Amino acid sequence: MKMVLLGTGDAAGCPKMGCWCPACRDARKGGKSRRMRFSVLVHNEGKVALIDVSPDIRWQLI
Numbered sequence: 001m002k003m004v005l006l007g008t009g010d011a012a013g014c015p016k017m018g019c020w021c022p023a024c025r026d027a028r029k030g031g032k033s034r035r036m037r038f039s040v041l042v043h044n045e046g047k048v049a050l051i052d053v054s055p056d057i058r059w060q061l062i
Ligand SMILES: [Zn+2]
Pocket: 015, 016, 019, 020, 021, 022, 023, 024, 025
């Protein structure tokens, strides 16, 4: 079995709407602070399952 973590952000991701802290400012500029919301992709014996799918899943799968 192989698990792939898609995104490493918290429930809101980064940048957060309306937040102007240094991390969110860096994320808006495309810096390393940009984090998508968390999803998990599981591969097992030729089958694939998505677990805890976040609203960012479209970008994570692209
Ligand atoms: Zn912030």
